[in-house]
Amino acid sequence: VARYGKEQKHATRQRIVESAGRRFKRDGIDNSGVAALMADAGLTNGAFYAHFASKDDLVATALADQLRAQAEHLRALPPGNPGLEQFVRWYLSVEHRDAPEDGCPSAALLDEIGRSQPSIKEAFTDGSLLYADELAARLAPEDPLSVRAQVLTVFAMMLGAVQLSRALADRRLADEILEEAIESALAQFGALNQSR
Amino acid sequence: VARYGKEQKHATRQRIVESAGRRFKRDGIDNSGVAALMADAGLTNGAFYAHFASKDDLVATALADQLRAQAEHLRALPPGNPGLEQFVRWYLSVEHRDAPEDGCPSAALLDEIGRSQPSIKEAFTDGSLLYADELAARLAPEDPLSVRAQVLTVFAMMLGAVQLSRALADRRLADEILEEAIESALAQFGALNQSR
DNA sequence: TGTACATCAGTGAACGCGCGTTCACTGATGTAC
């Protein structure tokens, strides 16, 4: 409504970024209009361009923010294997599957990101590596880069399992896949851990 | 342009279903408008409703058609392990990653399907089980149902790896994930095969 | 310290555009006689 200091504007921008991240994950990027995104933050559509150059700019920013937050969340878990197991069990939980708006942006939006313009893919790539290297550091603290691709492959399984569990109309089978995926992820991370 | 026999109408419908399947996988469901879908089939938008009740009706039909075709393609591969390995190597190939329009609908559209209405999820579920049971039959011919969830979990890894490989801006890392996923899929299918 | 002014985040209407769907119409066909 008015002009405040720089901190106020930055706080408003961050509010938009965070509520947009939630809506994108719930409804998809294409299904989230600028007017709805701004309404979520208690604003009207016109103010959008005082904060972002375009919708794609917000998409890239929100994606980076979500992945950074998730990497931080991961860093806050207990060190070593217990934290890793806690992460796997949360990621592949029924709760995470049923609340995409609070969950992993990759599980919610990965195929839409794959069809996006380069700037969005780059934001996603940078954020994902932050995230993956946090996992890699728990498995091979002295050389995280050596297990990066393996970690990403196990992560691909986890994300695919969540997507599949969300898309299947058969609830029992959907739950079974999550359980199977927990077992598989723990086994694969365990094997990586052993061979370091 | 005119009235032909019932076969003609069915052929036209099938032409729409197939070209729509390709466009959905390339551009996403939301980004594929009815007018563009009909133009792909050499028709104009108005004729659409002579063949389908709604766009969602076409989405469900195209999804079912794609998954059925993929299951048939799978059935045509050499029996047993060699065919399975061929499938894994095709699915996780650079060619499949770079040509989503010719590839697996799950890898291209899974998170969009997860946000769709029940009728679309049901079509996807039925088609996926057809597909998964074809894989399961190669691993446990006497009791395919016993390995269904495990097969779907390995499949989730494969589909997640393709999506991740499409979304990453780092080409080298994207390729590395595909290779890692081939190794992992073959190992996991091998383990399933051994324990039957 | 009090007043005049420049700033600019936010408003809300409007822009052209493409969406899914409807509809009056066309005209080649298969059918009835």
Place this chain on the structure above:
DNA sequence: TGTACATCAGTGAACGCGCGTTCACTGATGTAC
């Protein structure tokens, strides 16, 4: 066999609507004097 007619797949314009983006305007603020 030849002619009149009913059928209906396909046409293309139009419907209301929401999209991303632009823009003239507002008004509370921080700043200059």
